[in-house]
Amino acid sequence: MPAYNSIFNNDPSPPRLIGNFPLLPIRTKTRGPAYALPPVSLPAHESPDPDDESYDILDEVLALFRANTFFRNFEIQGPADRLLVYGIWFVSDCLGKIKPKASFREAQKDVMNLALDTHFAIPGDPAWPLNQMYEAPRDRQDAEQLKLYMSQVRQELAVRLLARVYADDETTPSKWWLSFVKRKFMGKGL
Template identity: 80%
Template sequence: MPAYNSVFNTTDPPPRLVGNFPLLPLRTKTRGPAYTLPPADASLPPNESPDPDSDSYDILDEVLSLFRANTFFRNFEIQGPADRLLVYGIWFVSDCLSKIKPNASLREATRDVNNLALDLNFAIPGDPAWPLNQMYEPPRDRQDAELLKQYMSQVRQELAARLLARVYDEGDAKPSKWWLSFTKRKFMGKGL
């Protein structure tokens, strides 16, 4: 059985690409270069995603919904640009989960995960530290590299906030053991 690919691979019009990394629209309040989608229905709890047919559904909702299923795969066939963002999102979620301790309160986990999300010393495609440079093209100039770094920072911050809402959906006392059980798994055998 193959891994799950992104439904955003076939969006029309196609997203802007930096190298071959897509800059897809996001449902976010975090400042950055991403085009902002309309907010989700106000009655939707923060630990749930909107319906995939909704205008508010974005790639980060898809990352969180496919994370647990795709984590079991060692191979992943990239079928479009959105899959590159999906792969990056899954690696980042895995990094965030490794920062959450099993007995950490929501406040402690928020501090640790936000420190990871706000850290600006992360690799982008083309950097020697990037895990799969053979599948990602580097930005063509410094301006594109800066745009990609800002977009990835925005993705990291929004993904961290949504992940914490899911991991602590039953209260702020303890994280969900169903999410933390994936801390040791490495998607495609790699990590950030």
């Protein structure tokens, strides 16, 4: 059985690419270069339906995270899959920062520190886990734009993940999310 790929690979309007990393629109309040999708009137721990215009790649990352972490192989079928892979690795790192007995405030501090950290690798850097599957940005300006976009994605993913992990109780994290801490998607991580 193959891993789950992104539905955004079939999008009729191709996304802007830096290297071969897509800059897809996201639903966010965080400042950055991403085109912002319309907000939704759902609780923070819920995602809109995939048919909705506000459904974005970050909703898909969180929806497919638990299923895809079981796979050691992943066939990239389009640019959106590259962002999906990065999102899954980042969610895995965030879950590793949440302690089993941490309250929402403690976890928020640790996860947001990870999301706001500006010293992270981008495609083309020696520390990037899969440089053979990702192209480096053409120039310094593209690299800066990609870093800003990835930072915006990291911050929005952290907020949405925390809302899901603490959806039932703000004093303890969901064991159903934390049970995936030791799993490594494709045997790699950021």
